[in-house]
Amino acid sequence: MYLPDNYEFFCPVRINSGQKALEHLPFELDTLGSKSPFLITTKDVSDKGFVKKVINAFKDSGLSICIFDGTPKEPGINDIKRLGKLFNQSGCDAIIALGSKTLVDTAKVLNITVSGDLNGDNSINTPLKPFIFIPTSPGNGYETTKYAFVEKKVFSSHFLMPNIVVMDPRMVGKEEVQSIVSGAMVALTQSVEAFTGSLKNPITDSYSHASIKTIMGNIIGVIKKISHRPGRLALVNAETMAGCAFSNSKPGMAHILGKKSGKYCDLPSGILMGILLPYVLAHKIQGNGDHTAGLLLPVGGLDLFSVSDESIRAKKAINILYELSFNICDRTKGKVPCNLKDCGITKKNLMDIAESTTDQDSECMDYLDGCLKVLEHAWDGTPI
């Protein structure tokens, strides 16, 4: 088993998942020293009845909870500062983010505002106020990570990560299939690239392994039957696990190309990452396939892994990922395409996408040729 000569790992996130996880909230807040949490969410989350469910979990607790459900979708720093004033005026001492995607970025930056100085150099070196995240839908892959994005600024610190992620089956809403697949594919990309990347260590591998296995074991089932709550809960779990691995790794080629490609079409970037992932892996093993071989275990399962000779494990894992992409496309009747062309990206866009990645701080950012090769194959769907 691969072991680097030295590594560091830190993930302060506590995961509480399953039946009645919400009802643990008052106790968990008490362990974090909080008596007066500030819950932020959006109108659509509130309209779906999720806020009511949280309030019910608190009704016998003796705690007071302040609720703000008017969070804009893309708030600016000044919006967040105003929220900070509201937080302070209400005498609150913890933040609960109920929702996903940019709502969580807002909560993280709000936490910086109410815990210290937002106008500084963006470095955060001390613990912030207690922060609990309750996902209500698939995310964008950054919710449980150490990153927050507001107004094109990037904040990065382990202190931004939620203290606790509460995943309750009652809170994971039914979303339409593109959103579900996008969330799962961001997680798959993060996990796979952490597992095969140069910063891998046994603990990132453990989080990645668990995430990949959970996605592979649930994604098709959820697509077939979106009402299947345990499956949706499992995918949200996988996203959390992937975020933990990602925070101890670096974005890989599929992640970066997927994000960049997202600017050239209307689909969420997770779908693009999912399309690109097997092409990126196929390109990388032409150089060094060691870590990709180990991927067959979480991707294909124990029985397949054990009968496959080491020399073909990497290719088998990649083939499974190609097939997954085609399978998802079939089952969603093309709503989730399996090549970049069907996403609406033109061949001309490919060079722009490749060129825009060369200044990224990331793993294995190949020469321009490598990116272009991956993009071209992913564009028309011909495996490398």
Place this chain on the structure above:
Amino acid sequence: MCLPGYYEFCCGVKIVAGHNVLEDIPDKLSGLKASKPMIITDKGVSGAGLIDIVSEAIKDGVTVKSIEDDVPPDSDIEVVHRLANVYRENECDSIIAVGGGSVLDTAKATNILVSENADNLMKFAGSGALKHPLKPLVAIPTTSGTGSEVTLVAVIADHKRDVKMLFPSYFLLPDIAVIDSRMTLTLPPHITAATGMDALAHAVESYTGLAKNPLSDAHALAAINLICENIVNTVKQPENPEGRLAIAVGANLAGIAFSNSMVGIVHGIGHSVGAICGVPHGNCMAILLPYGLEYNFHKNSNYTAELLMPFAGTRKYTETPKHQKAQKVISCIRQLNQELHDATGGKHPRFLSEIMDKNGNQIVPKNKLQAIARMSIGDGTLIYNPEEATYDDALKVLQHAWDGTALDKKGA
């Protein structure tokens, strides 16, 4: 693939692992606004020169205010009280614990007193007693190992009242765990074997127990892989730092696993063997592990079967028919004990009647088994065991573990 109905998972400790990572400690402590640590250790560790290595590695970045090496093999409440006073007298601002489970537990308990500004540890026994983060604590394990550097429990003995007290709290988790291969390089082969098997038992019980979850499973599998690949070779070639690091990391991963999914009957009975007969914990785990799996066979053999690949390799896994895989894992563990027995010149015992003291006397006489069985069924770890255990069940397991005969799985 289903998730458990409900589960929790957390490892909030920063893990730093490698061949020369002690040198990172001053920087990490500085991040926690600390620079005046007290070192807590024991005579065995200091006698092996490990404190010299740690002191040398950190001397330019921190001021070590005191080195206390009087922690007994079985952590003691009076020592904890004394250490808290030393901490205050020297105006320390952090603790570095260098040692095995007893040292790490002692350091955690000392941290309670100095952080809460209290004199009496008894006030904090049981859950929920701690409400705030404690002072910075760096844990450097020197065995591989108990996994105490990532557990949220401290076990402290009160020898006057002849009881052991449990202190469970997230706040007890060390801030940083430093796994440096230099810290186990001089660990004698028979202790390497025992502590390695302790770690293996953590991982196996975590994977096959009631509270397993996808994350604890992944950590447990990685732990089993590392330990199985390296334990015999490292016992035979103790000076190899790669092997040492691999087992130490395996023990760390196993600690993360079982800390989040608990253990079962192997620990339940093993604790009592240790308490009544003074057998080192790792030896108890090594001997009892195959019996625990046999006892639980009809409840969790499907999970045990999945462990055949890390234990025996892909070829053995594919060659072994499905209904024989779990039994094969149990055989592998017995075989591992045999190999370790051979590699340590007989010092690693394979069954309870084989354990001798320095004078060649049996440490676990047959007439003690009933008392051990009685104590076992009161052990809290049995709550998470897949199968219930009565006094008669525990006695039967002990009788077989005593003479080294396999347990009849049907009768278990």
